[in-house]
Amino acid sequence: MSAGPELNAGVAQRLGRLVRRVQADARVPAVSAALHRADRPLWTCTVGGTGNTVGPQTQFRIGSVTKTFTAVLALQCRDDGLLDLDDPVGRHLDLPAHGELTVRRLLSHTAGLQREPFGDVWDTLHAPDAEKLVAELDRAERVLPPARRFHYSNLGLAVLGQLVARLRGGSWAEVLAERVLNPLKLTDTTAIPGPAATTGFLVDAYSDEAHPEPPTDFGAVGPAAQLWSTATDMARWAAFLADPAALDPAGLVLAPGTLDEMRWPLTTTDETLWGAGFGLGLILIPQGERVVHVGHDGAMPGFLAAVYGRRGGDGTAGAMGAAVLGSSGTATELFDLPHRLLAAAVEHDPAEVEPWRPGPPAPADLxxxxxxxxxxxxxxxxxxxxxxxxxxxxxxxxxxxxxxxxxxxxxxxxxxxxxxxxxxxxxxxxxxxxxxxxxxxxxxxxxxxxxxxxxxxxxxxxx
CATH class of the missing domain: 2.40.128.50 (Lipocalin)
Known part of the structure; x- marks a missing residue:
């Protein structure tokens, strides 16, 4: 799909100011942002840098945005007849415990499984390998009854990653590259950081010192949080989640109807606020006026990410997605920024109004x-x-x-x-x-x- 005219200079300046303001106020060593839409060329903005040049191709850790990829792989398996969403995972994996939990419950974080694998992985920063992850499942708790309520679980998505790998006959990273990253041309999204990867930091609360965080490999928990990527790749991914037919017209990755299913809210994340919902691996954030932003946030030591596509509403362009990646583990202001970028782009540079044209008549019998x-x-x-x-x-x-x-x-x-x-x-x-x-x-x-x-x-x- 060819892009339309350049983003209006005033709008580009406005969006860039939003990014620079958050980078300065939240004290983020480096921020990379991008906006994808079908009717304009890609817009990018990078601010900061810590000893190395930061640009649109700089990789950041995207943390739990990884879960959206694992969810797509699971739905591919369903569409190919390899599983049913209401299958217990134990039907496809030999597990010592929790095999009765269904694929659907794990995807929507309503299975009641504890948040992390057994052990203090955030103390040791040593995640289990696939064999150990499975072997120690009987030491992991079911902290809530299934379907009781939303309870976020990295462990649940890690199990689904092992399920996908087994059904496809390869490692999770291999399957992801073959079935998602390559078809969508997400060439800067990798399981291992490349030479263009930046460093993540913990910024001191009471000084301007930024402490480098250690790089971590999350092993078998990788399907929940392992990936590295760029803002340009992630804006494209967000656009795919919102409008798959525009980026994948042949449905090589996933049929548009399946994305519709993934975007249907299955639970709320807060019983009283109802400000966000969860579908099948996707966070859904209503924006009012029948507009919803769909995607995910991510956090890993030294990094935060927020990746969302926009659906619905007057002025929303096709294939519209925004990504914000930052090299600070505590600057939560970053999480709101893609929503502000999407809203500002629609307000100040709305999609063109398509003219109405006469069409054929209704069938005679109707x-x-x-x-x-x-x-x-x-x-x-x-x-x-x-x-x-x-x-x-x-x-x-x-x-x-x-x-x-x-x-x-x-x-x-x-x-x-x-x-x-x-x-x-x-x-x-x-x-x-x-x-x-x-x-x-x-x-x-x-x-x-x-x-x-x-x-x-x-x-x-x-x-």
Missing amino acids: RGLLGRWWGEGFEYAFSWHDGSLRARGVGDPPGRPPAVFTPLPDRPDVFRTVSGREAGELLRLTRDEAGAVVRMHWATYRFTRHQETFEGYDFRAGS
Whole structure:
């Protein structure tokens, strides 16, 4: 997909100022940020540096953003028929304990498994290898019942990484490179830091001294936190998570419908605030006005990362993603920055409004049903747009998506709701002797041309 005109100079300056302000206020030795969108060239900004030049190709540790890659690998296995999301992991791995936990629960952090592998890995900085990780699972606790609530677990994603490796017949890193990184051309994303990797720091709370953090290899816990990458690669990855069809039109990595499934919220991260949700390996942060940012944050010794794509809302461009990577382990202001960059880009440089163009007419046998219908005492408008039958409540707000129907080839006058209200349910048409549609049933509720009670009383007829 070719990019459009350059980002407006004023907008680029505004975005750059946001990055520089956070770098200065949060005292981050180095920050690299990037914004990807289908209608503009890639925008990047790097600030700082500690003895080595920092640029768009500088690698940072991305920590738990790694989990989004492991989640995609797991969904690839599902789509290829190698597993079901409701399979217990013990069906595919020989485990001494916790084999009854399902793939879906591990992906959504609702399995109740303890956060880290057995032992004090954050004291020793020595993570177990694959054999030890599995062997010591019987020493790891189930701290909550499955499905009780959200409980973040690096151990759970590490187990899924071992599952993917076994099903594909290679190491997790090999499978990731072959099945995700190479097809999406994420050439600067690696499991081992390259020569362009920067150093991570702990910045002293009461002075300007920055203490280098030791490099760490997380072994078998790598599927939860191992990767290194650049802001440019991660902005592209965020755009893929939000709009896969734009970056992977052939669905070589994952079908768009599967990403839809991953983005559906399965739990909230806080029972009272409801400010963030978790899907299948993805964090979902609502932005208001039917806009959601989808991605993940990451933290490792000396590094923080935040990688999010934007979906929905007026002015949002296709394939829109932002990434912010920083070489400080404590500058949590970095986590909010990609959301601010995405919002500022949409506000000050919105996507062009696509002109409406006439299209082909509705099929002859459906034209008579278009227009207003009543169901459950409420009025709905049925229409034909973009080659499909649609319906929306007459009082729905403009941003609410319509229900979309597709015909069942083996059942005349029966449609499946494929998205929107009552997704999955059937719409059945009833015709009179002349072939006119006189009644419909949607999710078994009766729809008529005029408002009726459930007993069939027609207010217009008065009887």
